[in-house]
Amino acid sequence: MLPLDVDVPPLVQPPLPDALLARLKAFAAHHGGALPGGEALHAKLGKPGAPAAAWTRMAQAMHQEWIKPRSLSGDELHGLFIATVALGWRDLPEAERLRGGLYPAVIRALGAQGDADALSGLASRLAPFAADPAADVALSTLLRQLRQHHRPGALAALLDALQPAFNPERAWSGPVLSCVLALTRDADDFATLRRAASWLPALFDAADQAATDDSPPWRDLGKLALRVLQVPAMQRAGQALLNDQGLAHADTQPLLLQLLLQLAGFAPDATTRGLLSQAATQHPGHPAIQLARARIAHREGAAMADIEALLDGLDDGLAAWPHAMSWLASTRFHDGDEAGAMAIYRQLAARGALSVADRLRMNHMSSREDKPADEPASASSDPTPPEPVHAWAGEAVxxxxxxxxxxxxxxxxxxxxxxxxxxxxxxxxxxxxxxxxxxxxxxxxxxxxxxxxxxxxxxxxxxxxxxxxxxxxxxxxxxxxxxxxxxxxxxxxxxxxxxxxxxxxxxxxxxxxxxxxxxxxxxxxxxxxxxxxxxxxxxxxxxxxxxxxxxxxxxxxxxxxxxxxxxxLRELKARAALTQGRLSDAAALLGTDDEVLPLQDWDAWLATEGLQPQTLIDDAAIDGDYESVTMDGVVHRYRHRVVRTQMTVVHHTDLRVRDSHLLIGPLGGILRPGAWHLSMGDYPYEHRHVRLRGGGLRSQGAVLRRACWQRIETPVVVLANMDATYHRNFYHWMLLLLARIEAVRARGLLLGGRQLLLPRELSGWMRSSLADIGITDEQILSYGDSDDLVCSDALLVSPIDFACPSLVEGLRQTLWRCAGLDPDVPPAATRLLYISRRGEGRRPLVDEARIQQAAEAMGFDAVSPETLTLGEQVRLFATARGIAGPPGAAYTNLCWAQPGTRVLSIFKEEANLPTFIDLSLIRGQSHRWLLGRNLAGYALMSIVNAPFSVDLSLAERELAWVAGESEQP
CATH class of the missing domain: 1.20.58 (Methane Monooxygenase Hydroxylase; Chain G, domain 1)
Incomplete structure (x- = not known):
């Protein structure tokens, strides 16, 4: 049996050497030369039973005179050479073959013939000689050939065998890095990638030990670290490339950017932030680098101005610019700056760079932009009007x-x-x-x-x-x-x-x-x-x-x-642990001294803290009726119930307040909001102190960065679910926060020096409303959203999710008085009000300009309540006999309107929300919905926020009902 796994006849019959010698002579003659090795060797080979050593000398001569000088080439030559070596290696131990020096030439010959199977066979044959210096060159040659011929299985097996003997001084250590990289390129399973990853420590050590005049292969090491996502190795390679001004080199810049962006996503720690800062110095306007920095800053709760500063002056000629601007537009939109978001979307549209999500949001906002009443509905001022996106269209599907x-x-x-x-x-x-x-x-x-x-x-x-x-x-x-x-x-x-x-x-x-x-x-x-x-x-x-x-x-x-x-996976696993309430597991995964805290609902939180609440308000449910007008004009009457509401207060002597919205007890952990508030977004809300949240709406834990607690001895009143700095919404503030504050004030809980604990970041109109209900500056203890407070004497007011009669009536009476009205002697209700949402970007009503025009023709006054002071809004709505328009936060003003007022909410059939029906039933008003329908082409957008339209003739009919000109539709 031949010692090499090659396709040559077995050396069994004596004629084989003669046949081989004849082939050799014929080859030499064909090429116009003599056999290498000399006449004495030829004579010896021509005798019967020529010794194996003679054939070995012939193979050596062929290598020296034909192959090495490259004077001859071709598959025939390589086949003759391999057959000659095979005869010379008959019965020769593998170690002797290696010491003979022909192995590298044989491997190259097999490679030249494209015999990948034979090369794979050699991998297992030579693997046991990883520690033998005599095998160094052969192993080095075999590694290169296996890589070039894409034999990942054999290459991985050989690398496994070589790994324990790896030493940068060994001849075969040179091609190891390129071979490991080749494994990652050809890998189609995780086991192969794991093998590649196991090489990183040794290869990095070798790079560190390299001579100063021999540049370490940081580029290839960075590629390898990136492909197997080894974060410390990625950071080391990134640092080395940056130190070599890697962003200035065309051959290293793409790799360096990939390293930095992946690190920003998976390991946004101090090391990564330092690398990004160094990269920004080398390339100040690079969109990818600055976007990575902005994302980290946003995740840590940075102010919008600071985030925008990072993205100011980006190089718009680079491929990453549209992605960076799309992210900024989305962030602006969610931060409430719809005009700023629209400006960016128009920039992207003009350059044909809108993504599907961008196009949907731009559709959303542009569909409700006002047009003159005589302008065709199809007209648009957008540079490239985006097309609707079908749910089952596109490259992804x-x-x-x-x-x-x-x-x-x-x-x-x-x-x-x-x-x-x-x-x-x-x-x-x-x-x-x-x-x-x-x-x-x-x-x-x-x-x-x-x-x-x-x-x-x-x-x-x-x-x-x-x-x-x-x-x-x-x-x-x-x-x-x-x-x-x-x-x-x-x-x-x-x-x-x-x-x-x-x-x-x-x-x-x-x-x-x-x-x-x-x-x-x-x-x-x-x-x-x-x-x-x-x-x-x-x-x-x-x-x-x-x-x-x-x-x-x-x-x-x-x-x-x-x-x-x-x-x-560490952070994702920690989120899974938090979701299940396995807090110690989450802490162990994160390996941090940050605070890992449970989240509990109000009743469970009170029980864990050992607190007994006192009831301040206990309103029974209220039943009432309202009407709905379908798109075919039929009026339906429905029954609705305003749910029972309780408001309680507890005394706490060690209550912690963080990030303006987090209440923390030493035993109960973080107080979780009610179900309605949880449906509005992840909790805890984004803040630089919030390290990690669990998944889903019912996560059982969260991780907060370590606090610098400041003890407050001043007696205070604290409102649970203080979300005013996150949901800067008129309804939220008036009905769920200010109404509770008024109830606290009216019941004397702010007497005796006790102060109301409120975020310093409240909007100006919120602070003005506090003054309107009689809360003085001396009664407020302000704190910043970065302050970490421990309250030694706190009256904690329970959260509520819905409006209730006692709170609405208490706030109404106080604000009526503040507005110069007497609750016992109501003013004449004579005005018709149309609430315009033409300045809003969410839930746009198409053709609202025409509907408003029709309302004004009937005697309605078009009002934008957000442009008025609170007192002006109270006086205005107190005199209304009819109110109409698309619903939004301005409908909170139903609270000030009198019983019997007719209310027409123009919305959509898809979602008929009960929020403002509650207010009408509490105040004894006649509430009617006129239903429209979402526009087609918004399957990938929230059906609540998507643009909608209504039948114009029905709108006119129902406006006439509000005005009292028509009793029956």
């Missing part, structure tokens, strides 16, 4: 379109109360769609991680737009949301929301758990996609109320990734 039929059919049918399918039938259809999805996904063999992630995000955006609001309302409102509250059925929305979330989980499971999970995508991006998919899956499982499944899936993925997932 295309790879899955063949298996989406059941889900598309399920979601394309609106979840209305009057749908043809019953809820149980819809449930069965949803289960069938999910089963089809789970069966079909494994058949998509060429599916990449990138495509899976993109579609998972698409599904999440679809769910957020179509179903999220109603899904949250199922738990936020303490009553069933039947047809009286909109045509869209919240129970169906929750079912469909969960179905979409389960589709996301199934997609992520298949993408992450298939045997060759990395196939179909570039190695350098694969792990990032893996981690992003893991987060998508966890978010869906938390939304489904399955925190144990999310934690188990993360643990399993962590075992699969090994060291590669240690740092990148």
């Amino acid at each position: 295309e790879p899955f379109i063949g298996v989406l039929g059941p889900l598309m059919a399920l979601l394309d049918s609106p979840p209305h109360h009057d749908a043809a399918l019953t809820l149980s039938e819809l449930q069965a259809q949803a289960e069938a769609a999910l089963a089809h999805w789970r069966d079909a996904l494994p058949q998509l063999n060429e599916l990449s991680l990138k495509a899976s992630l993109r579609f998972a995000r698409h599904l999440r955006q679809l769910e957020a737009g179509a179903f999220a609001h109603h899904t949250h309302w199922v738990t936020a409102f303490p009553f069933e949301l039947g047809p009286a509250y909109g045509r869209v059925d919240a129970q169906r929305c929750r079912l469909l929301s969960h179905t979409v979330q389960r589709h996301i989980v199934a997609l992520c499971d298949v993408a992450l758990q298939r045997p060759r999970a990395l196939r179909g995508g570039p190695g350098q991006a694969s792990l990032r996609h893996v981690l992003d998919l893991a987060e998508q899956r966890a978010e869906s499982q938390w939304a489904l109320g399955e925190p144990a499944d999310a934690a188990a899936a993360l643990e399993a993925l962590g075992e699969t990734l090994g060291s590669m997932g240690e740092v990148p």
Whole structure:
């Protein structure tokens, strides 16, 4: 049997040497030369039974005279050389073969022939000689050949064998880094990447020990660290490249940017921030660098002005500029600066750089921009009017379109109360769609991680737009949301929301758990996609109320990734632990001295703190009627109940206050808001002191950065759920905060030197309203949202989620008096008011200009309450006999209007919210909804905030009802 795994005849018959010699002579003659090695060697080889050593000398001569000088080449020569070596190595031990010096030439000959199988066979043959210096050159040559011929299995096995003997002084150490990199490029499974990651410590040590005149291979080390997401190694490589002015070099800049951006996402620690700062010095206007810095600053609660300063003066000629500006526009929008957001979107539109999400938001805001009444409805001043986006169109959907039929059919049918399918039938259809999805996904063999992630995000955006609001309302409102509250059925929305979330989980499971999970995508991006998919899956499982499944899936993925997932998965695992209330596990994962605290609802928090509340207000439920006008003009009457409300107060001697909205007890941890407030966003709210939140609305814990506590001995009154600096909304402040403050004041709880503890960051109009109800500066103890207070003597007022009669009436009477009105002698109610939302960007009413024009023709005064003082608003609405317009925070002014006032809310059939119905029933007013419908093409946007339209003739008819010109529609 031949000692080499090559395809040559076995050396069994004596004629074989003669045949080989004849072939050698023929080859030499063909090329016009003589056999190498001399006549004496030729004569010896021509004799029967020529010794193996003679054939070895012939192989050496061939190498020296034919191959090494490259005077001859070709497969025939390489085949003759390999056969000659085979005869010379008959029965020769492997160690002797290595010492003979021909092994490197044989390996190169096999490579030249393209015999990758033979090269793979040599990997296992030479692996035992990793520690033998005689094998160094052969091993070095074999490593290069295996890399060049893309034999990842054999290369990985050989590298495994070499790793214990690795020493930078060994000849084979040179190609190791490039070979390990090749593994990451060719890898289609996690095991191969784990092998590559295990090399990083030794390779970095070797780079550190390199001679000063021999530049260490930091570029390749950075690539390797990035591909296996080893955060400390990424930071070391990034630092080395920056020290070498890496951003100024075209060959290193892309890699350095990738390193910095990945670090900003997975490890935004002091080291990463320092690297980004150094990079910003080298390239001040680079959008990617400055966006990474802005994201970290935003995450830590920086002021909007500071964030915008980071993004000022970006180089708009770089590819990252649109992404940076899109992020800034979105951040401005959510911060309330809709004009600033729109200005950026117009910039992006003019350059054809709008993303799908950008286009949707621009549609949203531009659709309600005012146009003259005589201007055609289709006219637009936008530079490039964005087109509506269909839910099942686009690059993200295309790879899955063949298996989406059941889900598309399920979601394309609106979840209305009057749908043809019953809820149980819809449930069965949803289960069938999910089963089809789970069966079909494994058949998509060429599916990449990138495509899976993109579609998972698409599904999440679809769910957020179509179903999220109603899904949250199922738990936020303490009553069933039947047809009286909109045509869209919240129970169906929750079912469909969960179905979409389960589709996301199934997609992520298949993408992450298939045997060759990395196939179909570039190695350098694969792990990032893996981690992003893991987060998508966890978010869906938390939304489904399955925190144990999310934690188990993360643990399993962590075992699969090994060291590669240690740092990148740490925060996600900690979030999973917080969600479940495993606070000690979260603390251990984070390895920090930050405070890991539980979150508890009011009653549980009181019980844990050992406190007994005193009741200040206990209002029974109120039943009443309101009307709804459908789009076909039919008026329906519905029954509504204003829920029972209790307001209590407790005395606390060690109450902690942070970030203006967090109340912390030494035993109970963080006080969690009620269900309605939780539906408005993650809690705790974003702040630089908030290190980490759990997932979902019912997370059991959060991590806060260490506080610098300042003890306050002054007796204070503290309001639970002080969210005024986060939800700067007129309704929130007036009904849920100021009304409680007035109740506290009216009951004498601010007497005797006790002060009201309030954030210094309250808006000016909020502070003015405090003065309006008689709260003096001396009665307020202000603190900043960065102050960490311990209150030794606090009266804590319980949170509320909804308006209640006692609070509304108490605030109304006080503000009437402040406005110069006598609650016992109401003014004449004669005015008709149209509340305009033409300055608002959310929930835009298309053609509002025409509706307002019709109202004014009937005698309505168009008002923008936000332009008036509080006293002016109170006096204005106290004299109203009719109020109409699209609902918004300005409808809070229903509180000041008198019983019998007619109210027309112009909204949409999709969502008929009870918030302002409560106020009308409390005040004894006649409340009617005129229902419109969302515009088509906004499937990926919140159905509550999407633009809507109403029938103009119906609007005129109902305005006439408000004015008293028509009693029957």
